[in-house]
Each structure stands twice: as C-alpha cells, then as structure tokens.
C-alpha cells in the first residue's frame with residue numbers, strides 16, 4: 293500500500309513542463325509523487341531492442357518525470373549494455389540487477405525428467421520446447437517483485453526490449469492509478485494458446501476451493517469464465533509484456549498463496565504456463581473490475597500486436613499509430629468484453645467450485 297504517502301503536500305508542482313507526477317523545488321532533487329519504476333528483464337543479446345524501448349519511453353513520457361529504471365538479467369550484464377542504457381536514461385536513476393539463482397531455475401520438487409518430456413511433447417507449441425522461457429515465466433509470475441532493487445517501490449511499469457510507444461503520454465499513469473486505487477493496468481488482452489495452460493484453470497479452481505476466503509465477492513472472474521460453459525477458462529488474459537501495476541498486489545498474501553499453489557502444481561515446467569495468464573487470473577480473482585484499467589490511450593506495439601487509441605482527437609494530437617490496427621477490434625482480443633463488464637456480471641464463486 294502507498295497509503296502513508298503524504299499526497300496533499302505534493303500537489304503543488306513547479307515542474308516547468310506542467311506535467312503531473314513531480315514536485316521540484318530549488319536545491320532539492322526532483323521527487324516523484326508515487327514510488328514507481330520501470331522494470332525491464334533483458335538478455336545481453338537484446339541491447340538493440342532495449343535501446344528502442346527506452347528511447348521511445350523517454351521521448352513519449354519519462355523525460356518529463358525521470359522515473360528510475362531497474363534492469364534485470366539472469367546473467368551478469370555486459371558492460372557495453374550498462375554503458376549504453378545509462379546513456380539513454382539520462383536523468384533517471386538506473387540500476388542493474390542480476391537475478392538470484394533461487395528465483396530462476398527449478399524448485400526442488402520438480403522432476404526434471406518429466407519437465408524434459410513435456411518440452412519434447414510441446415516442441416511444436418510456441419516456446420513449448422524452451423527451458424529458459426519457462427524459467428522466465430516462473431520468474432515473472434512469482435519473483436520479479438521480490439528482487440531487492442524493487443524493494444523501495446510501490447508501483448512498476450513493465451517494459452520489454454523491442455517494444456514501441458506510439459503516443460505522447462502527457463499525464464502520469466502511476467499517479468492516475470494511485471489516485472483511483474487501481475492495482476493493475478494493461479493495454480492489450482488476448483486469448484492464450486490452449487496447450488500451454490491445460491491444467492492452469494483446474495489448479496486455479498483447486499486453489500479457490502482450498503482458499504475460499506481469499507477470493508472476494510466483488511471479483512472480476514466473470515471476465516475469464518464463459519457464462520455458457522461454467523467452470524471453464526475462456527483463455528482471456530492481459531498481455532503482461534506491458535503492465536503498470538501495484539507491487540503491493542503481487543506481494544500480498546493472496547497473490548503469494550496463489551503463486552505457491554501453482555508452483556507446487558508444477559505447470560510452469562510440466563506445461564508452459566505463461567506469466568500473463570497467471571497474473572491475469574490472480575487479478576480477476578483478487579481485484580474488483582474498477583481496480584483494473586485499460587490504458588486505451590497508451591499507444592503500444594509488441595511484436596505482432598498493438599494498442600492504438602481510436603478516439604480521433606487523441607489519435608491525431610498525440611499518436612503516430614493507425615487505430616484500425618488496434619488489437620481490441622479483433623475477435624481474439626478480450627478487451628471489448630472487459631469494457632462491457634458491469635458489477636451485475638459478478639460471478640458466484642461457490643457455483644464454480
């Protein structure tokens with residue numbers, strides 16, 4: 293929680309850009325209103341993409357705010373990468389963290405023979421044959437928020453190498469979320485590849501059965517359960533390569549107990565559970581609809597999909613993207629359904645279990 297933040301005293305800003313999110317006074321370092329940072333997990337080989345992402349983020353948003361960057365890697369950073377990133381992040385504090393071994397690798401209870409069998413069986417599924425991808429998904433599901441470099445922060449914005457930000461962001465999304473008690477923000481939602489999550493929903497139902505009190509009545513599960521086929525996961529998830537979220541949410545007893553349950557079940561290795569469906573199912577179980585926000589106005593491109601604001605005024609004034617390419621318009625997005633959810637769509641959890 294960021295409840296102890298003295299918000300009112302920070303309301304007057306002398307930031308010459310007039311943007312929200314900072315108060316500056318002569319002789320003092322700029323001080324952000326919300327303790328927030330960017331988190332970028334990267335490999336040394338992704339330097340070019342990392343540079344693209346940071347350049348665009350600085351240009352569209354952060355040159356006015358100087359939120360710090362935390363760059364993470366499972367291997368020691370190449371000195372060239374550190375030098376190059378520091379050159380691009382300018383006024384923002386940038387720290388480089390190597391991920392502790394116990395956060396990136398098999399837990400003791402995983403049978404690695406069985407895990408290798410699963411990789412062979414799933415060789416023709418996207419990343420189904422990859423061992424490192426699985427370590428990455430487990431790390432992003434259960435550990436990134438425990439990295440010591442994130443300890444001082446309350447919110448984070450996840451960024452990946454090689455993404456693009458196609459609209460000027462002339463307000464502060466962290467402040468926007470903090471003011472409204474929003475815990476999870478996304479740009480793109482999609483349907484997951486079924487073979488990667490076959491047992492994720494059954495494991496989630498098990499979790500809810502064993503931890504019934506953890507799931508509030510005003511949850512958002514209606515978004516992931518098809519009303520016509522009760523007790524079935526419709527594969528909808530927020531695409532986690534972009535995320536602006538509360539770290540308190542991930543550090544909560546609810547989230548941690550859910551992650552531990554999934555980790556024990558083994559599907560990060562015996563299937564190929566992605567961090568996107570894991571974060572999403574947690575958000576829908578533990579958060580209210582109004583604590584989850586679609587950043588429709590943040591133009592964002594990751595590989596083959598993009599989010600682009602359809603509002604003609606916003607689009608023409610702030611963006612360089614084509615709204616006709618925005619993925620929320622297509623059938624394999626779940627964003628339209630998310631926007632249509634009302635409190636009356638509340639799902640009876642006991643009916644599910």
Ligand SMILES: Nc1nc2c(ncn2[C@@H]2O[C@H](COP(=O)(O)OP(=O)(O)OP(=O)(O)O)[C@@H](O)[C@H]2O)c(=O)[nH]1
Nearest residue numbers: 333334335338365366367424425428452453533595
């Ligand atoms: N340090 C490190 N980072 C990794 C590794 N694998 C993936 N990542 C990072 O984890 C994030 C997700 O990996 P991606 O390869 O982008 O996977 P994806 O987004 O599901 O798929 P594509 O971007 O379409 O390939 C990115 O930030 C990568 O840089 C790894 O083995 N080591």
Ligand SMILES: *[C@@H]1O[C@H](CO)[C@@H](O)[C@H](O)[C@H]1NC(C)=O
Nearest residue numbers: 321360385386387441442444
């Ligand atoms: C930069 O971040 C590090 C690690 O969190 C912190 O110790 C240091 O004080 C920060 N520097 C500035 C100038 O804020």
Ligand SMILES: *[C@@H]1O[C@H](CO)[C@@H](O)[C@H](O)[C@H]1NC(C)=O
Nearest residue numbers: 402403404405406407408409
């Ligand atoms: C690990 O899995 C393999 C293949 O499924 C199995 O033959 C073996 O008995 C398992 N090992 C243990 C210790 O459970």
Ligand SMILES: [Mg+2]
Nearest residue numbers: 452533594595
């Ligand atoms: Mg990616």
